[in-house]
Amino acid sequence: MGRRHGMWPAVGCVVGLTVLLALFAIAVIVGQVLSVVFGTVGIVTRPFAGLAFLVLVLAVIGLLRGFRRLATPIGALVDAARRVEAGDYSARVPEVNRGPRELRELTRAFNTMASRLDVDQRQRRSLLADISHELRTPLAVLRGNLEAIADGIHEPDEGHVAGLIEETRVLERLVEDLRTISLAEAGELPLHREPTDPDVLLGETVEAFRATAERKGVHLALDTPDDLPLLDVDPVRIREVVANLIGNAIRHTPEGGSVSVTGASGDRSATGERAAPTDGDGSHDRPGVVITVVDTGTGIDPALLPNVFDRFARGGESPGSGLGLAIARDLVEVHGGTIDVSSTVGRGTAFVVRLPSAGAPP
Numbered sequence: 001m002g003r004r005h006g007m008w009p010a011v012g013c014v015v016g017l018t019v020l021l022a023l024f025a026i027a028v029i030v031g032q033v034l035s036v037v038f039g040t041v042g043i044v045t046r047p048f049a050g051l052a053f054l055v056l057v058l059a060v061i062g063l064l065r066g067f068r069r070l071a072t073p074i075g076a077l078v079d080a081a082r083r084v085e086a087g088d089y090s091a092r093v094p095e096v097n098r099g100p101r102e103l104r105e106l107t108r109a110f111n112t113m114a115s116r117l118d119v120d121q122r123q124r125r126s127l128l129a130d131i132s133h134e135l136r137t138p139l140a141v142l143r144g145n146l147e148a149i150a151d152g153i154h155e156p157d158e159g160h161v162a163g164l165i166e167e168t169r170v171l172e173r174l175v176e177d178l179r180t181i182s183l184a185e186a187g188e189l190p191l192h193r194e195p196t197d198p199d200v201l202l203g204e205t206v207e208a209f210r211a212t213a214e215r216k217g218v219h220l221a222l223d224t225p226d227d228l229p230l231l232d233v234d235p236v237r238i239r240e241v242v243a244n245l246i247g248n249a250i251r252h253t254p255e256g257g258s259v260s261v262t263g264a265s266g267d268r269s270a271t272g273e274r275a276a277p278t279d280g281d282g283s284h285d286r287p288g289v290v291i292t293v294v295d296t297g298t299g300i301d302p303a304l305l306p307n308v309f310d311r312f313a314r315g316g317e318s319p320g321s322g323l324g325l326a327i328a329r330d331l332v333e334v335h336g337g338t339i340d341v342s343s344t345v346g347r348g349t350a351f352v353v354r355l356p357s358a359g360a361p362p
Contacts, residue, residue, distance in 0.1 A: 184330035217255035224263035232358035253297035
């Protein structure tokens, strides 16, 4: 596609002509002054007029070269902006190493903006493809069973109706998970914060999974001190996070294994060691609570581990939609906390959630 210069050549001509006239006027005035001053003492003024003309020529050349260096990146920026406007988010502007600081910052800011738009577009397309894939399975099951009932192959008895109801619940959970993720990422997820005792929250969540763990033969343990600081959180959302981690731990722990849930003050890790300071906002050093869920399960595939918090990221044997950990990360982050994971195949996995306490500085 040819490059459209638009108004820049006209602007350049006007600016160049204005500068030329201004310099010529200055040169004339300087020449007149020199003629008056030196003419009284008998000095020939013609060499000064030639010198003034030479200075004028050199100044014009320098200004034109400077204007060209300025106009070229601005023209490239305008062309790239037109491409972004047309939907081409791969447009970039060559970095400017010389020239005004504002122009250099402008080109860097434009490239950063275009890169983010490009990433957002790719993620949006990937999300739509993943959603379509996840919706296809339950919808196909529903359609197949309903067609079988309509054709008389299956009776509309309790068993077949229960299967259909379960598939609708799968769809409901998927839609609700997607809604939660979209609201959290847009910063519009409503939170009903209140002072929350983490000891009570963890105790209630662990007890809700006690029967499930016993049926599978997994030992479920809770260890929290009595002096944990209060959290200023939405207890329903944080309970959702902890429940997701415990449920995953039990699901991937074989019979005879164990899942342990621990709580500790935010200035120390779950093992009692001083938490390492972060390079960013120092969130590990802020007062708060550290919640750790450790299992002795199968562990996470090393290839999946770096992307375990991404949407629809899941192992080959995972029965879920792959949204649980993505939601957990988003819910923790909107509360001002962090979540990390470490895992060894065949030995188990540890998730660490850090949440600031009530009254902690942001």
